[in-house]
Amino acid sequence: MKLGVQLTEGPVFDLRVVPIIFATLMFRNPWQVLVIGLGIAAARYGVNGISPNAVTGSINITILAAASVGLVLLYKRKQHWSYRLKATISLLTINILQVSGIAIFGAVSRETYLKQIMPYTLPLSIIMGAFFIFIIYDFYKEQLLSEELRFKNSTLVTQKQELIDTHRELESKAREIVRSSKYKSDFLSNMSHELRTPLNSIILLSELIRDHEETGEHSENHQYAQIINSSSQELLRIINDILDLSKVEAGKMDMDWGEISVEDITQLMYHQIAPLANQKNLVMQVVINEKVPALIVSDGLRLNQILRNLLSNAVKFTEYGSVSLEVTTAAEPDMIMFLVKDTGIGIDEEYQQLVFDAFLQEDSTINRKYEGTGLGLSISYQLAKLLGGDLTLKSKKGEGSEFSLRLPINKQSRF
DSSP: OOSEEEOTTSOEEEOTHHHHHHHHHHOOOHHHHHHHHHHHHHHHHHHHOSSHHHHHHHHHHHHHHHHHHHHHHHHHHOTTSOHHHHHHHHHHHHHHHHHHHHHHHOSSOHHHIIIIIHHHHHHHHHHHHHHHHHHTHHHHHHHHHHHHHHHHHHHHHHHHHHHHHHHHHHHHHHHHHHHHHHHHHHHHHHHHHHHHHHHHHHHHHHHHHHHTOTTOTTSHHHHHHHHHHHHHHHHHHHHHHHHHHHHHHHTOOOOOOEEEEHHHHHHHHHHHHHHHHHHTTOEEEEEEOTTSOSEEEEOHHHHHHHHHHHHHHHHHTOSSSEEEEEEEEOSSTTEEEEEEEEOSOOOOGGGTTGGGSTTOOSOOSSSOSSOOOSOHHHHHHHHHHHTTOEEEEEEETTTEEEEEEEEESSGGGTO
């Protein structure tokens, strides 16, 4: 306030507007800018004392403070404006308003101010303001960087909290899913047992009716009993599949380990599946490589279940050609391979992994040519894992499929 033009024993025309210009560029809160302007207006009395000149000067500065608030609000809406453009607007606006205020209600006559004082004070104020604005440009950039970092930090904190909340929600959902899955498995296990008891009674009674029908096997009662028996057997098989799946999911599948004759189990498969293949005029083959050991240690019931599922599917999805079961040694030591091949419809590559999911088949439409629950391969896949091996598929649409069951020769080789 001591730097400026002073008339002899008269008012001082200083550079107090320069801090107001700085404030419009450096602050984002309009209230802060207003406080700075009012503070400068009050300081006018401390420098020059209480006088008419101080009163008019403080009024003029108050008007400039109000204008600076308007500029700050404008810059908040026009954040894309450059520093140079905003500095030019603030410099010219504040200085022009100061000159207009002094000319309107200044302590000296308007003619004296405009002719003798303003030609010196206005250029000096603009030049000095521009000089200091250039100096604080680096501080302005640091302020922008600081605000950007503060915004990014606030965003990161918010995102971190959102991630924490999402993680907690996912954990809660996962626990609910696990709990629901356990309840489902327990329910299926209990219901399967409950359904099997009356169903076994139906099967037994239908067999009794069929075997004791006096009029012979071609009578209607005999045929009805046969239909009841075959339908009940199919329903029992489905229930057993559901029960096995629920046991696997619940981790309650009991394994009965023991020595198994490779020749016996393959011959059993042949006798079980060959009649189905003959009905469709398919060639059924069983081949055992000479390097395959005579005995392996596994669960015979579960191995039989896997091979039966694979061979039954092979026959079901094959209209012409052959179905084969080949037993050979695997590339890994102490491992054996059961290969089930067919010349059936094959499976598209994009669907090959889906066939091991429960309740899924490649053709999932309602009207399907090939009926089934879609549980067989899923159960076989899970049982292969429990036996210490794995089940894989190679297939090409229209050319057939090959399922490879890889198992340890001895239980100890994988457990």
